[in-house]
Amino acid sequence: SAVISQKPSRDICQRGTSLTIQCQVDSQVTMMFWYRQQPGQSLTLIATANQGSEATYESGFVIDKFPISRPNLTFSTLTVSNMSPEDSSIYLCSGKTGLYGYTFGSGTRLTVV
Amino acid sequence: GENVEQHPSTLSVQEGDSAVIKCTYSDSASNYFPWYKQELGKRPQLIIDIRSNVGEKKDQRIAVTLNKTAKHFSLHITETQPEDSAVYFCAASRGSGGYNKLIFGAGTRLAVHP
Numbered sequence: 001s002a003v004i005s006q007k008p009s010r011d012i013c014q015r016g017t018s019l020t021i022q023c024q025v026d027s028q029v030t031m032m033f034w035y036r037q038q039p040g041q042s043l044t045l046i047a048t049a050n051q052g053s054e055a056t057y058e059s060g061f062v063i064d065k066f067p068i069s070r071p072n073l074t075f076s077t078l079t080v081s082n083m084s085p086e087d088s089s090i091y092l093c094s095g096k097t098g099l100y101g102y103t104f105g106s107g108t109r110l111t112v113v
Numbered sequence: 114g115e116n117v118e119q120h121p122s123t124l125s126v127q128e129g130d131s132a133v134i135k136c137t138y139s140d141s142a143s144n145y146f147p148w149y150k151q152e153l154g155k156r157p158q159l160i161i162d163i164r165s166n167v168g169e170k171k172d173q174r175i176a177v178t179l180n181k182t183a184k185h186f187s188l189h190i191t192e193t194q195p196e197d198s199a200v201y202f203c204a205a206s207r208g209s210g211g212y213n214k215l216i217f218g219a220g221t222r223l224a225v226h227p
Contacts, residue, residue, distance in 0.1 A: 031213050042202060043157070043217045092156065096213055100145050100164065102206075104156040 002031045002097045006105030011113050013066070013083055020079045021091055021108045028073035029095035034066070037090040046091075049076045083112045115140040117205050119218025126193050127226055134221045136203035138187040143205040144187045146179060147215070151200045152227070160201075193225045 003026045019081050022033065031050070037041040047055040052099055055068040070076040080087050093105040119180040120211045126132050138146075144165035149157035163170045163186065170177050174193075180188040190197055203218040 033214060042219045045214055045216070048214055094215070100162065100206075102147065102159070102215055104158075106156050 001101055002029055002103050003096055004093060004103055005104040006093055006096055008108055009106060010109040011111070013097060013110065015084050015112055018079055018081045019035055019083065019110060020077050020091070021082050022077050023075070023093035023095075023105050025074045027097070029097050030073075031096040032070060032076045033094040033096070033102075034068060034076075034078045035092045035094060037092060042093065046078070058101075080110065083110075085112045088112045114222065115143075115205070115216045117203060117216050117218040119203050119221060121221060122219065122226070123222045125224045125226065128193060128195060130193055132188075132190045132193055132197070132223055132225075134188045134201055134203065134223075135185060136187070136205075136218050137183075138205040138216075139184070140205065140216075141184065142206070142207050143184075145205075145206045146177070147204050147206065148175075148177060148188050149217075150162045151220075153199075157202060159182075177191050190223075195227055198223055198225045 005024045007022055034046040035049050037043050045058050046061045047057040047068055049055045049068050049070040051070045051073055065081055067079045088111050091108045094102050096102055119136045138208050147162035148160050150160045151157045161175050161177050162180050174191045176189040201221045204215045208216045
């Protein structure tokens with residue numbers, strides 16, 4: 001199955017700044033997804049990254065706050081913009097491989113101070 | 114919208130006992146149901162999955178059952194071991210269709226005591 005490399009693995013950022021998280025897949029994947037996981041909680045879908053078109057955002061998430069790029073079928077980025085302490089979380093990317101498989105990146109632990 | 118409910122939120126068992134985690138889903142078009150195990154600080158790892166054309170699937174000590182009529186599916190772990198301790202998530206998806214996102218349950222923290 002596909003392997004996803006995600007970076008950075010962790011970062012501590014000042015409020016008001018932005019952080020871009022990158023995911024690189026070792027093979028082409030049809031869909032890529034970005035999740036947020038608060039400590040001790042489940043994975044909440046932020047958006048679906050489509051190659052060559054705008055991402056599709058879930059309720060409660062907006063493009064201005066979480067711009068996403070997907071220039072090709074093996075790479076995507078998520079930017080967390082104008083960060084506040086409430087954005088402190090783990091961010092995970094996921095790629096859909098084939099008809100049914102989903103694989104995950106190792107996550108980015110973000111702390112906003 | 115789509116929703117997946119998962120119970121219990123925590124589960125504590127003695128080593129060797131069985132553990133059962135249950136999930137229900139709301140989207141009747143869901144046809145793919147994976148289970149993930151997440152250890153502290155690690156990414157979710159797929160442990161077993163089932164598609165809607167199958168009622169049960171087993172892989173060694175792990176089994177999943179699906180009742181499409183009732184829209185619920187369950188994870189069964191037999192002969193539990195301390196290394197089974199982790200957080201388990203169920204999820205549902207429309208699978209191979211164009212609307213492919215995974216919706217996760219809230220998670221179950223399983224503790225297996227020696």
